[in-house]
């Protein structure tokens with residue numbers, strides 16, 4: 001009899017066996033529908049000898065219901081799923097769900113209805129209708145999308161449909177994407193760039209596993225250079241995946257891609273509409289999507305013929321996923337390239353220490369671009385010692401920074417102030433009784449957002465409007481803001497430079513691709529003098545008239561419990577500094593700090609990257625930290641405080657006693673309450689040779705926890721909150 005084993009998307013069910021009905025053709029990787037009790041579930045056919053299951057007699061097996069009309073998952077991808085689950089101690093089913101990430105895509109071809117202007121006029125014209133018709137010239141999309149574009153309600157558009165001014169069009173959900181062309185607008189590379197590009201092109205043509213570290217200063221042309229490898233893959237009819245940090249999925253990159261290749265890439269990120277998701281997924285699986293530009297979740301898609309992976313800004317923390325399957329897309333990208341036998345490029349101006357170490361030991365091939373393209377020079381960097389040159393009382397910008405801002409304004413040049421804090425102030429308290437506004441669900445203060453008049457928790461999204469009186473003592477008008485956020489810095493700039501046009505650039509203000517594009521256009525037109533922004537503006541932007549970058553508080557990143565704090569600070573400041581002087585005019589960077597002698601600040605000021613990495617490498621080696629040793633974390637949480645504590649204690653009480661693994665904790669997590677759950681942590685530091693994952697699995701699998709307790713393992717953690 002013909003039986004198969006299925007991996008199903010429910011960790012509790014494990015693997016299940018089924019009978020293949022007469023005439024159904026399935027094999028490993030096939031995506032199928034199977035009955036389970038009264039329900040139908042989706043599963044992936046897996047090799048029986050790689051997936052243990054309870055044995056069931058032939059006679060008791062139920063038949064598969066249906067083989068879904070999508071290509072089977074290739075063996076290389078199945079091995080990647082297994083590796084990811086094993087390495088990150090995650091259920092296979094949870095990893096597989098990241099692959100099958102569009103339910104609609106499994107259902108085969110389909111059509112949908114879109115609308116466009118018909119050329120006719122409505123019987124009655126209203127200002128809203130007029131506006132909609134003006135804005136929707138040449139557009140075609142669903143009613144909801146068109147309403148968004150035109151800034152009118154769906155009702156207005158339905159009115160236009162009823163009156164014949166708009167007409168429905170039936171479209172194929174899987175209509176093909178425009179084709180990118182390798183030679184559309186090739187650029188001439190300088191000799192340095194050409195050398196690097198030639199190496200990458202060779203690797204694409206060799207079609208074998210080859211990891212590269214593309215290490216080049218900001219503005220050296222890393223993007224331009226790896227575009228040549230993309231072109232080579234297009235020529236060879238191979239697919240390309242370019243991973244970008246979520247925040248960098250900007251219009252600017254997409255526009256640049258389109259200029260170079262004559263068509264936009266296929267994009268993939270968490271906020272795609274389900275129809276876009278389905279269309280992209282199917283094109284990726286069939287091999288029709290040529291170049292996919294995506295956030296980390298694009299890594300697990302079932303590419304039909306992948307030929308190259310690029311991880312741009314590979315040092316970025318946002319490649320690390322901190323819920324569900326806790327994986328690092330940078331590292332899994334290298335594993336995917338390994339299983340598939342293809343080149344992978346990690347591009348960065350400030351590589352992670354782990355990546356540099358891999359290059360140093362010869363595992364990654366290092367390609368360097370040490371100077372900026374063309375006439376642009378790297379900016380001059382100075383520190384401003386806040387203990388010697390402090391801002392006026394109640395202000396945050398030191399006199400020197402204020403002076404330099406004024407000079408730029410006079411010359412018609414642009415400035416950027418960087419502070420990684422959204423909102424107006426990180427803490428609000430009552431002047432009368434000292435009451436502090438805290439989140440009811442998290443161990444966190446509520447952040448005041450003055451533009452939108454609210455107090456918000458940046459962890460769980462809880463919001464309230466600032467009350468007129470103190471909720472504790474009832475005193476009216478007594479609330480004071482403590483510390484600066486970007487909105488407060490923007491106010492200060494407006495006070496000291498009354499004529500300046502100031503823009504706040506954060507995820508609150510640039511919260512859609514359209515608004516981000518509008519911001520870029522305004523800066524490019526010279527309609528903005530001073531940008532005040534968070535990490536959102538530290539990378540990707542190329543503004544030739546921007547000549548001054550001020551780092552409002554470089555010490556901020558060094559506080560807190562982040563074990564990579566120095567490296568993170570170095571990267572962030574170096575990246576934001578890289579925004580200055582990208583055109584013909586030279587750039588100046590001012591770093592405000594209370595610790596100008598701290599090694600990371602001193603290295604930044606001296607522009608001495610090697611010195612910083614050398615010192616940091618020694619510190620890590622000494623501490624047995626990555627890449628010399630390994631970390632893992634166990635996070636225990638429950639809505640019930642006592643239950644969480646008890647579970648953490650049970651884990652701590654059964655800790656294995658091993659020479660090559662040190663275990664610290666349990667202790668309350670720094671964020672001891674998050675989204676209503678009480679949290680405890682254990683931190684594990686292991687030698688490289690230790691059997692870390694096996695140890696963790698054996699340890700935790702021997703314990704039973706109450707239903708409300710969640711225990712997660714974080715391998716190679718980034719966040720220690």
Ligand code: ADP
Nearest residue numbers: 187188189190217218219220221222223224373
């Ligand atoms: P990076 O990715 O290293 O920050 P980019 O590829 O963004 O650098 O290049 C910086 C700027 O210089 C961009 O505006 C880019 O278009 C331009 N540039 C780089 N190399 C070339 C080249 N060979 N020809 C023309 N323009 C280039």
Ligand code: ZN
Nearest residue numbers: 439442457460
């Ligand atoms: Zn909260």
